[in-house]
Amino acid sequence: MPKVPSFSPVLKNLTYIYEENLNKETEFGGSNFGGYPTLKQRDDSYDIRESMSVHCGFVKGTKPDHETGFDIDNSDLLQMEQCHGVVVASAIFGAFDNMLQPKNISKYSEQTVCLYMFVDEETKSDLETEHGLSDGKKIGLWRIVVAHNLPYANGRRNGKIPKFLLHRLFPNARFSLWIDGKLQLLVDPYQILERLLWRKNATFAISRHYIRFDVFEEAEANKAARKYDNASIDFQVDFYKKEGLTPYSEAKLPITSDAPEVCAIIREHVPISNLFTCLWFKEIDRFTSRDQLSFSTVRDRVAAKTNWR
Template identity: 25%
Template sequence: MSKTRSSIVTYTCNAGHYDLPMNGAYQVKSASTFEDERLNARATKILSHLYFPDAEWTIWCDSNLKLLIEPEELLEFFDYPEVGVYGHFKRNSINDEIDACKASKKDLSRKLELHRDMPGRLALTFIVIRRNSPKVAAANNAWWAEVTTKSRRDQLSFPYTLGPLATYRDIPCKSIHAARRSFLSNHFFRVPHKQEFVEAVKIHGLIDGQSIADNELAKILNRMHEKQKLGIQGIEVPQVNGKLFQE
């Protein structure tokens, strides 16, 4: 079974300019409904059927994630699902995720506890594949209702909203990268957030002062990437066609 590129939309949203824009996924302008930029980004992520009503498939990618395979190959890997996600490989239950979120202060404890003992399998939602269908749209709406009335941590409500429709797959990776497979796999890699890059180039004396424009930072990082000197947790960032970051 094959799918034409025109029927698939791969997209992201960089609300609050939290990440340095990468080439590849379609950049959707974030909503401005909420003071919390994370919720503005979640609207775009979760309500795919409203943003792309004419697409047959949508593939959400976090704004610091770069696909290493074609969208069609990703659909094939998940066997053309209603919903496709990678299973969480560190934690097994929503309760485990609640405890981890509390420990790292990801949200208010009282909001996190609203998900306690809910059913379903945890997913890594930095990539979410969806077929544009009525039942997926209904599940998206249910997911959005949970995120806007309970915790904004969408991993907590995904298992019992979209989870029942989802095909879960393990992240394919080389054995040497197994411990870091959520950052580097056969399918994708994720880079640090923009502020981490800013701090890194300061330390190496590559900029003067305390701030740098996004396009200038992108130029520095693209040069480093071309020279194979850009890393993720000690691992070299894979080479890609063209420039990695938008200048």
């Protein structure tokens, strides 16, 4: 593991907006969990400066805590704050997926990597019936954390919270690996970090889609599969198109895709990557929860100000 954090271009200090009394006067989108930033505030958050304060979930508290939505027990929060190195995280809500244990994990990783599975009450009940839950709240290598007072009615949308906001849930962690609940970790986390980040002096890596690379094609595939209502998908893509989104082509090289799979995210928690996932989460909160549709818009607007890729 590198001894010092990687360079964060332009942005050096990132804080998060807290609103005791939510201002809901926005043009469209938003939530009680993520806030209701206006389109002007949205544009301002892409004007990247040395110090910034942005909406990034948990707006009703100064940190993830009770009454913010996605509430976590104090005992779990204290343990999460003790994670100072690498965290591997996943989530299952609505008992939608089967929990899969990591394999090929070294003893060193078992002792030093934080492995957390976020669940809701329904999933916890199923896990207790199927596996039993130890006094240490562990099943196999996973420490199970139950999120209460979930802010969204849809389980997949709730899953976006740990997926994109791990730097808020684990404020002292340096690196994170997110894997969707349907996946199984089969390679030691340190090997993944070495190959995808450290060897390349990178701070962010994401899984590519195995077929599609274009937002417009991804949108049509989502509509055909009824992943979300068609009108909302069309509204989001049309909005991005007016902002300058174009179909993917080789002219965008060395960028190889505008629509990643997003089932795995590997990153270093430095200010610029934390901002990136905050902004991405805000797009998901404002528009549809189909994270593939908003990725390239956030990527391109951040890169335009920082040359961070």
